[in-house]
Amino acid sequence: MDESPSAYYVHCFAHQLQLTLVSVAKENINCQWFFGQLAYLLNVLDMSCKKICMLRIAQAEYMIEALKLGEIESGQGLNQEMGLARPGDTRWGSHYRTVMHVMHLYPSIKKVIFRVGKEGKGAEALGAQTMLRVFNSFEFVFLLHLMNEIFGYTNDLCNALQKREQDIVNAMDLLEFTKVELDVLRKDAGWEEFLKNVTSFCEKHKVKVVDMDGKYIPIQRSAKFYRGATNYHRFHADMFLGVIDRQLVELNNRFDEVNTELLRCMAAFNPANSFSAFDIEKLVKLARFYPDDFDLEEINQLRFQLRLYIANVRNDENFKNLKSLAELSMMIVKRDMVSRYGIVYKLLKLVLVLPVATASVERIFSAMNTIKNKLRSKMGQNFLNNCLTTFIEREFFLQVKDEDIIKYFQAMKERKVIL
Structure with missing residues (x-):
């Protein structure tokens, strides 16, 4: 970048998204407390054979009771067994999966913790008794639902960014939709609906619901740090709005306008579906990202050369079934069209050498640990x-x-x- 300012590179988008979620978890004190308690919960359960068996039995008993009451449906593929894995900062979707499983297994986990606290000995029993108070608190349930909501909105985007054949335009659209949905969630209607769901969950599982107009009483923290704070201010402003706003800020910072626009312009070269994504204005704009490679005369000529190029390739049967930029470049060389569309081909080469790092690149780094x-x-x-x-x-x-x-x-x- 020091030697060539226009030597663009794009860090792995899927990894970027994971970093935004982890950043929120680490920088927001409420999320930090929640994930600390979640880690402590996994330590208490420690996923030994005995604890796994206890959790499995407790969940089976709960499912039988729920089926009798008609709260859940039975059928093929429904009510699959779930585990509790530790979330990792670089494992895409691991935080969401853990939060989602804890929510679904909430009554069973609560039952296992109570049993360990009652029948266990020493530090094991003490840890379970301490965890049960936190696990059965409104604050823990509130943050559990909030994290599930945040990760749920970003999960589709995360999956789209991990695809090997990545549709850049679709990924960028999903990014914008995610921002819009998070912005809708933070409004009054979103807050009311969210609080209603949390309250309903608490009533179902016998968790005491706090009075939003009452005084805030922290769990496992000194009340001196929250003097005069009301439940509404803490849960609505500090937690709900604070986490969502921080998430939006991180998404905007990680996915900046330059990289986003660069990828949108690059996608206009895509030969799939008879060059349906082709856009002359976007490709000319893409050339302007490389001032050291295109002079003013070449940029002016590029517009006319693109018109001739697209008319030629759309009428050529050899270009009809192409799916990637690499196939397009090879076909241009094979058909001896490099000299005819020199400026277009130079722009295509710059696009090809732009290392748009998809999830496969991150998997390569992970493979080094194996090798x-x-x-x-x-x-x-x-x-x-x-x-x-x-x-x-x-x-x-x-x-x-x-x-x-x-x-x-x-x-x-x-x-x-x-x-």
């Missing part, structure tokens, strides 16, 4: 690259026959025995 383990900690760079290539592109290498590999190594040099 470079304790037994291979001193491998050289070249050997590491070769191992990573075969591991990451294993779908391709699995197509190679073992006999061909043996023959290749046999022919490299003379050997005493046949491999």
Whole structure:
């Protein structure tokens, strides 16, 4: 970036979204308290075989009772067994999955904690008794629903950003829709509906609902820090609005206008569906992002060259079934159209070298932990690259026959025995 200001790069969008959620969790003191209690809950349950069995039995008993009362429906694919995994900052959707499972397993978890606190010994029983007070509080339930709401709105966007064949335009639209939905949620109607759902959940599971006009009493924190605070101000302003506003700020900061506009313009080159996304104005605007590569004369000429280019490729049968920019560039070279549309091809090359890091790039970094383990900690760079290539592109290498590999190594040099 120091050597070339127009050398754009786009960090993994799916990872960016996860970082916005984690950032909110770490910087908002209420969310920090909630996730701290969630981690403590997982420590108390510790997911030993005994605790897993207890949770499974408690959930089965709850499901049977709920089916009798008609609160839930039975059928194929419904009421699947759920576990409680620890959320990770770089595991997409892990926070949402944990929060969602805790909400669905709430009565069963409550029952298990009570049993551990009553039948356990020493620190185990003490931890369960302490956790039960927090778990059975309105504040914990409120933040549990709030996190589920926030993660629920961003989950579709998170999944869209992880697709291998990523539709950039669709991802950007989903981003805008997510911002709109979060903005709608923070309004009075959204607050009233949200509070109604939380209250209904508390009444169902026998959790004491606080009076919004009453004095705020913190859980596991000194009341000195909240003197004069009312429940309405704490739950509505500090928690509800505070978390949503922080989330919107993080989304705007992480997904800045330059990167977003760059991707929207780049998508106009997409050859899918007979170049339906083609837009001359966007491609000219994309060229202006690279002032060191296009002079004023080339930018003016680009508009006319794009018109000739699109008329040509739409009438050429060889371009009809193309799906990616890489296929488009190869077909332009194959059809000897590089010299004819030189400016267009140069812009296409800049788009191709723009490392739009999808989730697959993050998966490659994760793969290094598998390849470079304790037994291979001193491998050289070249050997590491070769191992990573075969591991990451294993779908391709699995197509190679073992006999061909043996023959290749046999022919490299003379050997005493046949491999």
